[in-house]
Amino acid sequence: MASTDRHDVDSPDPRASFIEGIRVGLPFSVAGGLLSLSFGVVARDTGFSAWAAIAMSLIVFAGSAQFASVAILAGGGNPAAAIAAASLMNSRFLPMGVALAPSLPGGRTWRAAQGMTVVDSSWALALRPDGTFDRWKLFGTTAPQFLMWQLGTIIGAFGGDLIGDLNRFGLDAVYPAFFVAILIPELRDRDRIGVALAGAAIALALVPFTPAGVPILAASCAAFWGLRRRAA
Incomplete structure (x- = not known):
């Protein structure tokens, strides 16, 4: 018997969807690169090693959670508070994942692995009018953002001394401005x-x-x- 689950719905041309995702994801990747550059510098100033900052970006890959954790630790907060704040920041991915899951093929483990590619912009851009998601567009949108986030962190973590004072470049204003831009429509x-x-x-x-x-x-x-x- 043929399944009627929504996860059977996929893009008719996965390659074209992936390329389209990369195209629409590039502007977000530029902004993300600047933010991660700032994160790399701030994390080093907080006491992180360069490799610890890079590992955090690689594993967590969530700007709000990373900045919140670093800000709490820099202000004298304990690791438990930093972890709690990061978890709270990322709790929005739970309902996003619930909405996305029926559009992903495979068993639970494979769907969970695909869900790890979700970021705010890719989730929104991959949403179809009927409520399903184009998973290949989602993957493509996330790909350049992931790469730029890692690259920015590496540059910031290892080149912080060369970059100098964040205020001189205005990088300290990028993240607040990013969140204000997200908040205004709401x-x-x-x-x-x-x-x-x-x-x-x-x-x-x-x-x-x-x-x-x-x-x-x-x-x-x-x-x-x-x-x-x-x-x-």
Whole structure:
């Protein structure tokens, strides 16, 4: 009996989809390269070895989680807080993975391996109008971003002394600007504005009195208020 699962739906031309993914992923890879360059420098300044910074980018490959961990450690936070913050940052991949899984062929292990290629932009760009995903476009979109993220980290980790002060090049502003650009479209909804402001207020209130990392974790509680309002 033929399966009717959505994971049987695949691109009619995987090679063309992969190439298209590379094309649309290139602009994101440039931005990612700059961010990872900044990460490499900041990680070294925090006390990471060059190889530790590179290994983190290779294994984690998640800018928000990496920067959050480094920021917490740099501020005197303990590794447990850094790991908790990184896990929280990456928790968004759980619902993304649930949505993607039916479009991936194979058993659980093979689908999980394919799911490791997901980043925010590739997930969004590979989404079809019918709710399925073009996995080859997803792979292609992620490929240049992964390569540039590693390259940027290597340059930043080994060439930090040559790069010098991040402020001189404006690299310290790249990551905040990146997140502001992501946040702006979400603020069209009045409830989301309230959640963002509540999270910012919680973090600002706790910064003077709590260890590094606690304000980030506490600020995330504002999201539960947003969920409650939507459920009401």
